[in-house]
Amino acid sequence: MDKKPCNSSQDPEVRKGPWTMEEDLILINYIANHGEGVWNSLAKASGLKRTGKSCRLRWLNYLRPDVRRGNITPEEQLLIIELHAKWGNRWSKIAKHLPGRTDNEIKNFWRTRIQKHIKQTENQQQQRGNISEINNHHQGSTSTSKVSTMAHPIVTYSSPSYQGSLEPFPTQFPIITDQSSCCTNDDNNNNYWSMEDIWSMNLLNGD
DNA sequence: AAGCCGCCCAACCGCACAGGG
DNA sequence: ACCCTGTGCGGTTGGGCGGCT
Incomplete structure (x- = not known):
């Protein structure tokens, strides 16, 4: 360099x-x-x-x-999505609305989980678009990808498919049911000492 | 069993802004 | 008014780890 x-x-x-x-x-x-x-x-x-x-x-x-520390709860996930739709990548601003969470953590969470999820969703939508286009037109030609692109313009991160659907990640992430369990971190911090320690x-x- | 690959997260880097001298 | 220093923020990177082939 x-x-x-x-x-x-x-x-x-x-x-x-x-x-x-x-x-x-x-x-x-x-x-x-x-x-x-x-x-x-x-x-x-x-x-x-x-x-x-x-x-x-x-x-x-x-x-x-x-x-x-520990997994982001479904409520926090929703809040992050809503605030990000509102403010974009203002991680510190978003973090202020999530007590105990840091901007770095939220940023990482967004990049690793939500962006990936959005991509997957877009791909699925595109594929469905392809299929529906094919079904609609009964053409089966090689131009389906173009058609699907037009039918589903690229959306930004503030994907409207999340907003209002109060179930962003129903199965993909482990859901914490007991907050106290988040502090044990048995597996996550094998190589580290816990903050309690x-x-x-x-x-x-x-x- | 070993190697490969992808994911996750802690930490670094560069830039912008604010405050003080 | 300008410069310097400290702080905050967002983007990026590198290493560890687990799953898959």
Whole structure:
């Protein structure tokens, strides 16, 4: 790439990549004692070899005690769809209406699940369109794809097929019936410590 | 059993904006 | 009025993991 590795050469102290448990604890402890904000000086004062940006992101997206982790509930799915139809990719704005959810999480959710679902829906609609066109015209010629494209103009993400159908993903996603179960994360976080662990360790360490 | 492929998510990057000096 | 620094936001990437062939 054409990017200069100036940071790594001039400032080898700056760490990148996944956060370690130790770093998380340092950040949590520091914020518990001094509060959040002024991230650049926080990064320096805490002794973390991270940028302020990185500290902020880690805190907001993962370490904050009020961050809700686990599957997006059907209600949240609907809300995301509605708000996205209204505001587009204003993830932080959407996140403000979903307590405990981060813009990053919503963004990822949208990209991985909903966009995929929309594509599938569009494909299905196109295929149905093809079939109906074929049935309507009894032509069976090679021009069906063109016809179907005209019959189903490409819709944007605010696909009207979602709005009003209060059942966006009836079978595709596991539905959480018990909110308390979302905090166990047995399978999801095998390689990670849960936030409860971290916070209890934080308390054990003393602040 | 091994390799491949696709999905998911944490983290990084670049840009824009706001506030202070 | 201008510049600098910090912060916030949206887009993108890379690695881990599970399912499939």
